[in-house]
Amino acid sequence: MTGRDFHWPAAFGSLKLRITLGGIAALVVGIGLITALLVMRAQRDTLNTQLVRESSETVRTAGLLSRQMVELQRALASVAPQVGGIAADDHGAVMRLIDSQQVLRQLFTNLFAASTDGRVLVTADKRQVYLPMSLNIADRDYFQKTVRENRAIISDAIPGRVSGQPQIFMTQPARDASGAMLILGGSLRLNTRDLLDGLVEDDTGDAAALVVVTDQTGRVLAHPSHDRLLTLLSGEPRLAQAFAAWQAIGAPVEPTGIRLPQRGELVSAAGVPGPDWMVWRVRAEADVLAPLRAARTDAILGAVVLLALLSPLLFVMLWRALRPLTLLEHRAQHLFDGSLPPEAGWPGGRGEIGRLGDVLRRVGLDRLTLEAQNAKTMRKLNSVMSAAPVGIAFTRDDRFELASAELCRLVAATSQDLLGQPLRTLFASDDDHAAFLKRERSDFRALQPYSGEWQLLRHDGSKFWAALRTKPVDLADRTLGTIWIVSDIEDQRAVRKQLEWSATHDALTGLANREAFEQQARRLVATQPDSRPAALVFLDLDRFKPVNDIAGHLVGDLMLLTVATAIAARVRPGDLVARMGGDEFALLLEDCSPDVAMAIADEVRRAVTEVAVPSTHGPLSVGASVGVAALQADIATVNDWLQAADAACYAAKSAGRDTVRAAPMGAGGTGGA
Ligand SMILES: Nc1nc2c(ncn2[C@@H]2O[C@H](COP(=O)(O)OP(=O)(O)OP(=O)(O)O)[C@@H](O)[C@H]2O)c(=O)[nH]1
Structure with missing residues (x-):
């Protein structure tokens, strides 16, 4: 499980629990920290105190070693006066002199006397005196230095010529009776005669201390392990780091003592005046701190007990203190x-x-x-939305969010059907919807409300015409939504259509009226002189008045309607038939030569005469006088054209009715019937 997947138990979401646990955690951390600090402080103080003691012990040991070496030199020097009473070349006398030095033989591993040419005349250990046959020490530095400088010398640690064991040699020049030089010497074999014997205090605290003596170069002169003799101190793991530090500060032979760093150890060192050796003392910090372990365990136990007692107490206190928080929650x-x-x-x-x-x-x-x-x-x-007499909607993000009862009624849907639906659902087609959006956007951009008429779609699929007005709640920020006002204009459109129709049609017959006819004729006249051939036919019913008089106006109306139907049935689909008023009709024949116009006029005349309208007085019929006027260059206005046709009609009437006459050529005529 990754850290990201981990979820704390729900209980940890409780602030009260977290504060309580946090308080206890703070208590644990606080007591733990104090305990740890106290333990660390105690350890540090103990180590510091011990280091002071170690250092003074090292200084003391170095001082004792220095004094011991001085004592040994003094003891050796005390023999020198006795040489003055013998002859140096008298081997027997020299041997007796050495043999008689019982105290000195106890102090040194070997006591010897040598002539200035390096020949060892006699040697003695604790037990007996020897006459070495051919032992010569003329090549030894300490010997040469003694002869050359005529003074007592302490040598470096070197392997013995006979034993090969590491040794230190002390020399003392002496003069015999004749003034010849005799060298007295004593050796200390380091692996049998520890330099520190009796110098290190054997108290219980020193049991684990390692004390080492080195010369100035760091070569070991005294070490509990004799294998280490004459090796470099850098090979001693417990002192290598301190030794390197000592070398780094210039390897001072400091009799007053110095403290040196070594991981996990307390290291002190002190110089030995005289031979310029160093005494090193090292003690493991762990051994120093061992007595504190019990105290530390006690402290930790005490802290745990304190926590065990205080934690429940703190828990109860915090829980009670935070009760108002629970109440608040x-x-x-x-x-x-x-x-x-x-x-x-x-x-x-x-x-x-x-x-x-x-x-x-x-x-x-x-x-x-x-x-x-x-x-x-x-x-x-809600009252506005339910009682408003127009459809109201609130739209946002192209969807309906509110719809009034009237809007629902108009689109035959419930508000559930409408709310959340896209605006497109109300439009009859995608094209309509896109066109609406385009126009609305353009108006809004001009900071104007939108207004237009659209055929909207009802929920049942039927359509109706509606006036749609929309306006954003805030023209500057259209994301806030838009108000729609929708009203049904089906009736208005029907009335408007009717009015438009009435303006151009005759109400009784349904034919075009005079205005529409004249307008159309005006269009043809305007195309002069390049117009195609056209003719205007003017028709006046004959003896219509008696129909009214005999059968009444209703039958008269029926006669007019039937005649209109008969005329319309005889003309081409593109020809215009109009009722000019009363019992007068007119035809506008486009693309029609004068001859064809005459033929059509006659056809129409005959059709009118064939009309018979039933009445209580039997079938009634009328005739028609027809005048035809072709469109000619001299016809400048519709009025001219109508007058020409009317005149021809009058001529027909005058000729006895029920006939067709053409307007004379040059005056809007056809050139004769
Ligand atoms: N029923 C009915 N009669 C109309 C209407 N408009 C006009 N009239 C009548 O039509 C008649 C037309 O008069 P005239 O043309 O002089 O009568 P006419 O009998 O046809 O005379 P001639 O043309 O000389 O044959 C009048 O009596 C009008 O009252 C209408 O809309 N309905």
Whole structure:
């Protein structure tokens, strides 16, 4: 499971639990830190104190070693005066002198006497005296230096000529009775005669201390492990780091002592004046701190017990202290559900929780006031939406969000059908919808409300014409939504259509009226002189008045309607038939030669005479006098043309009625019947 997938248990979402656990965690961390600090402080103090003791012990050891070496030199020097009483070349005397130095033989591993040419005349250990056959030490540095400088010398640690074991040599020049030089010497074999014997205090605290003596170059002169003799101190793991640090500061042979760093160890060193050696002392910090372990365990146990006692106490205290928070939470959960009066049940007090309760109580009261205002506004809005006599909608993001009852009625849908639906659902086609959006956008961009007429789609698939007016709530920010006003204009459009029809048609016969006829004729006259041939036929019924007089106006009307139908049936589809008023009719024949016009006129005349309208007095019929006027160059206006046709009609009437006459050529005529 990755860290991202991990979810804390739901209980940890509780602020109260988290504060309580946080308090306990702080207590644990606090007590733990204090305990750790105290333990660390105690350890540091113990180590510092021990280091001071270690350092002074090292200085003391170095001082003792220095004194011991001085004592040894003094002891060797005390023999020198005795040489003055013998002859250096008297081997027996020299041997007796050495043999007699019982105290000195105890102090050194070997005691010897050598001539200035390096020949060892005699040697002695604790038990006996020897006469070495051919032992010569003329090549030894310490010997040469003694002869050359005529003074006592302490050598570096070097392998013995006979034993091969690491040794230190002390020399003392002496003069025999004749003044010849004799070199007295003593050796200390380091692996059998520890330089530190008796110098290191053997108290219990020193049990784990490692004390080492080195010369100035770091070669080991004394070490509990004899394997280490004459090796470099850098090979001693417990002192290598301190040794490097000592070298880094110039390898001072400091008799007053120095402290050196070594991980996990307390290291002190002190110089040995005289031979310029160093005494090193190292003690493991862990050994120094061992006695503190029990105290540390006690401290940790004490801390655990303290925590075990304090934690439940703190838990109970915090839990009680945070009770108002629980109360606030429970009360806040019922802030808006109306189960409690808004001012009841809040935690009191002047603290943060009390103040938070005050704020929430005010929020609850404000919300109640707002809800009441909202409810009032909603009631008003609902009454507007349900009672408005026009369709109202609120649209946003191309969808309906509110729809009034009237709009629902207009589109035969419930508000559930409409709300959330795209605006497109109300348009008859995608093209209409796109065109609407384009025009609306253009008007809005000009900061004007949109207004237009559209054929809208009802829920049942039928269509109706509607006037649509839309306006954004805010013209500057159209994302806030748009108000639609929709009204049904089917009736208005029908009336308008009727009016338009009436303006151009005769109400009784349904034929075009005089205005429409003249307008059409005007169009033809205007195309002169390039117009195609056309003719105007003027027809006046003969003896129509008696029909009215005999059978009444209703039969007269029926006669006019039947005649109109008969005329219309005889002309070509593109020809215009009009009732010019009373019992007068006219035909406008386009693309028609004068001869054809005459033929059609006669055809129409005959058709009129064939009309018979039933009446209580038997079938009634009329005749028709017809005048025909072709469109000619001399006809400048419609009036001219009508007058020509009317004159021809009059001529027909004068000729005895029920006949066709053409207007004379040159005066709008056809050139004769
Ligand atoms: N029923 C009816 N009669 C109409 C209408 N308009 C006009 N008239 C009558 O039509 C008659 C026309 O008169 P005239 O043309 O003089 O009568 P006429 O008998 O045809 O006379 P001639 O043309 O000389 O044969 C008048 O009596 C009008 O009252 C109408 O719309 N309905």
